[in-house]
Amino acid sequence: MLSDIEIAHRAQMRPIREIANKLGIHDEDIEYYGKYKAKLGDEVKNQVADNEDAKLVLVTAINPTPAGEGKTTTTIGLGDALARLGKKCVLALREPSLGPVMGLKGGAAGGGYSQVVPMEDINLHFTGDLHALTAANNLLSAMIDNHIHQGNALDIDVNSIVWKRALDTNDRALRKIVVGLGGSANGVPREDGFLITVASEVMAILCLADGLDDLRRRLGEIIVAYNRSGKPVKASDLKAEGAMTVLLKDAIKPNLVQTLEHTPCLIHGGPFANIAHGCNSVAATKLAMKLGDYVITEAGFGADLGAEKFIDIKCRLAGLKPDAVVIVATVRALKYNAGIPKSELAAPNVEALKQGMANLEKHIENMQMFGAPVVVAVNRFASDSEDELRTVIDTCAEHGVRCELSEVFEKGGAGGEELAKAVIETIESTQSQCAPCYDTEDTIENKILAIVTKVYGGAGVEYTAKAKRQIKRLEELGLDKKPVCIAKTQYSLSDNPKLLGRPEGFTVNVSEVRISNGAGFIVAETGNIMTMPGLPKVPAAENIDVDENGVTVGLF
Helix, strand or coil: CCCCCHHCCCCCCHHHHHHHHHHEEEHHHHCCCCCCCCCECCHHHCCCCCCCEEEEEEEECCHHHHHHHHHHHHHHHHHHHHHHCCCHHHEEECCCCCCHHHCCCCCCEEEECCEEECHHHHCCCCCCHHHHHHHHHHHHHHHHHHHHHHCCCCEEEEEEEEECCCECCCCCHHHHEEEEECCCHEEEEEEEEEEEEECCCCHHHHHHHCCHHHHHHHHHHCCEEECCCEEEEHHHHHCCCHHHHHHHHHCCCEEEEECCCCCCCECCCCCCCCCCCCECCCHHHEEEHHHEEEEEEEECCCCCHHHHHHHHHHHHHHHHCCCCEEEECCCCHHHHCCCHHHHHHCCCCCHHHHHHHHHHHHHHHHHHHCCCCCEEEEEECCCCCCCHHHHHHHHHHHHHHHEEEEEEHHHHHHHHHHHHHHHHHHHHHCCCCCCCCCCCCCCCCHHHHHHHHHHHHCCCEEEEEEHHHHHHHHCCCCCCCCCCEEEEECCCCCCCCCCCCCCCCCEEEEEEEEEEECCEEEEEECCCCCCCCCCCCCHHHHCCCECCCCCCCCCC
């Protein structure tokens, strides 16, 4: 069987001009990045402004497991299937980070015969968006330290600097560092640290900004530190937002690529869902909704993370609402949620499957709680027995939800046509009532409690003394009436990665609460969540190389 990269290398891509023309985009409005990639700027946005909005479909999943779920693969295959059924479909996906590409998780361009291409470009440097974000983030860091070195007119408390540097590589050694060593000529010594770029507030801002002016405004609102009187110091106080906007003026434009079956795809922005809000950019989603009749997008990890943040943060701030939600699951992953070891997942085990179904059932109930029509997609494996597949379908039916098998990994769009028909019929027969699960005017603690009890199924929340002090400060500063972005493990509905299935009665432990003022939300960190991941014992980077012909090898 061919590897993902071998399939991608054999693809017969069409010039990106043809993909754009299929959407009604004029040649002169395309900003080319080679033959198969392009950026779409304000010219295109203005050109299609009066078009009717497309139907918006969100693809999410059960909690991820080592067995794999195939959410992005299903998203791409669903888009290709809709196109095969004669629908004008546009995909809106996140950009991969080099962290997982060189680490363990892999890329975010799909797999098998449901991929976006050029796959290796997308998974590596692409159009340079993440490099621009890294540069903008670190420019702000440099201006903070330079301001202090040059006399500190803003009276910044060096022990209250909350802005960190960023790098789009997993590097645990950079989580906590000391800068400014080597004497007075090298700045003022202080503790600092690095985030992975996709966890930077600059990424969140890029993904939530509605145009260049809004981007500049949001960048200026970033709180980088507090002065000795306890007042916030913003990027605008350092006069940094203009230069940061210049670095991002091309990065804010959505990127156009294609699937293996030539379905148009906008890939733009890529915050992680376990440590950030997990959705592609508002700019790309809104543009896609003016270019097609159906837009298929995804949110990171399980529905407890990505889908919750998609609805409670992205949709709330951008005025969007999904017309349907597709939840991706596999028989293997559901059995893993029942405690079956990975080595035994291929063996039929209906009883274990029934036990593991509790995880899928909770995600279905969550999306119904939000008011979204739901379709379940079972990403089929050869080892799945007919009894197991029937168990999943019947259980979904008990919840009033259609369930269809997906074979898009092996068959591309042809393997997703029944799923596509189910999505179309669900949208046509059911009006979405999707709405957030809390009021932003409520207290920070009540908003967190609402997510924990309604979405995770927990019993309550405990806060460290530090988190309580941080909440009090945000309330005193009037920064508490914003959506909440909870950073937690993706592997469990709880904040404990070992609690699989559908745990109940647990308490979520909040260790830190901070403001992403430019992005417009409050971040609550739980458990041992890391904003700078580390590399595994055997990083994927060890197997990646380029051959004598300049062809990338070892990339998935």
